[in-house]
Amino acid sequence: MIDTTNQKIDIRELKKIYKIKESLSKLDDELIGLDSVKQRITEITAILFIDKIRQDFGLSKYYPGLHMSFTGSPGTGKSTVASRMSELLQNLGYLTRGHLVAASRDDLVAQFVGQTAPKTREVLDKAMGGVLLIDEAYYLYKPNNEKDYGSEAIEMLLQVMENNRTDLVLIFAGYSEPMKTFYKSNPGLSSRVAHHIDFPDYNRSELILIAKKLFQERQYRMTFYAEEIFLRYLDLRRQLPLFANARSVKNIVSRACFRLASRVMRQTDVFTYKSLVDITPRDLILSTLFAKGMKIYKLTKTKDTSDNLSYYTYPGINNSFSPNTNHVMFAWKNFVKN
The missing domain is CATH 1.10.8.60 (Helicase, Ruva Protein; domain 3)
Incomplete structure (x- = not known):
């Protein structure tokens, strides 16, 4: 076994390799304000970056939960941040493709029995290797409609979040209060979302x-x-x-x-x-x-x-x-x- 106790790694060089500064600067340039959001993204980037360095020192690989929840009003930069996040994760080696796929209930849920699974699978296959952003995610859950197939799509998402978490990141987005109800309806879903980020309105x-x-x-x-x-x-x-x-x-x-x-x-x-x-x-x-x-x-x-x-x-x-x-x-x- 190689002794890495006295090993030294140039962090500045690694930051260039993983394009850390480039991606964070791009996020800062694209979005005005949103300081609290940018701070959370910087913190997530930091733990992923340090995890990479720890691996270079021979320490065990730790795969942190990356599924996220973006809550806030429309037009507050959620899609832009999701796109930059996919780029960061690809640069750090957590995603193979690093592309962003945006979807809504209509893309996942069908009106007739047996059609929801193939629709959802098609979207998941398209997003594999990148980030899947589900906008207004709370519309997937309609408890008062027995003939609604949104729960079937949710179950498929749960399976993928657990089984494919090394090459697909899901981001659920929507208004704050409906999203709270959405997560309460399915504890398994809430427990798999590691990062809850609130996007404030612009002043x-x-x-x-x-x-x-x-x-x-x-x-x-x-x-x-x-x-x-x-x-x-x-x-x-x-x-x-x-x-x-x-x-x-x-x-x-x-x-x-x-x-x-x-x-x-x-x-x-x-x-x-x-x-x-x-x-x-x-x-x-x-x-x-x-x-x-x-x-x-x-x-x-x-x-x-x-x-x-x-x-x-x-x-x-x-x-x-x-x-x-x-x-x-x-x-x-x-x-x-x-």
């Missing part, structure tokens, strides 16, 4: 940073006043149901780019660099959401805008614009005054 500052990043990636930029209106848009949008964090911000950014294109095509005879990249207040304030917002925010109408027109509007917004000229004027006045 206002993080959402505007996400928007800026998305605009920058598409080579657009918000003007100073457009940024102020964007923040107001976020305040309104977050009060409505089905707000999906970064996913909703992505949709807002896309619509603003569409409005810029429409505006430039309609009003500009000569294209300039600024006309093609500058997102102005008009590109945001034309949203119907601002009409709803006027019911939420107390607006003060002006008696005479002719003297102070530049104060109430942003240069570039045409006062003759119709049919929502008053909405533009009064909404913009509200933004400036508040």
Whole structure:
């Protein structure tokens, strides 16, 4: 037996080999905020990395549980983190392929007897060697429906989680409270999930940073006043149901780019660099959401805008614009005054 007591290993070199810094940096670059999530991923990476080093010293191999639970609202980065996790696990040698397969109840559960097993098996075979992310996993469990076959899919997942845990990682994702009920319904499932990670909602500052990043990636930029209106848009949008964090911000950014294109095509005879990249207040304030917002925010109408027109509007917004000229004027006045 080789004595490894005095053996020394260069950790910096091993980190390069396993691409630890590269993968964690990619996660940090892709996602704004989520510090608690990034910390948990770093901790999981650390124990896996140390396990590899221990093996090099001749110590026994310890295979830690890797199945996970991601809970939180939509658009909080769960799929992105799952993808980076699959990459990390492949680099460390815990997965052979390191790909990500996303699935939902419809991909696993059939409507008729005898069809659920082949559907579930097909998804599992496709995910083998990587990570299987099951979104809204609690929909697999429907206790009040005797003819539902979700329990059959769950039983198959349990078998694979135990028997194939060296080459397949399952991640169950969904809203926090329904996921708690889901795990209580099946203690065997809960006991096999080693890491429960909660994804917090993005705050206002993080959402505007996400928007800026998305605009920058598409080579657009918000003007100073457009940024102020964007923040107001976020305040309104977050009060409505089905707000999906970064996913909703992505949709807002896309619509603003569409409005810029429409505006430039309609009003500009000569294209300039600024006309093609500058997102102005008009590109945001034309949203119907601002009409709803006027019911939420107390607006003060002006008696005479002719003297102070530049104060109430942003240069570039045409006062003759119709049919929502008053909405533009009064909404913009509200933004400036508040």
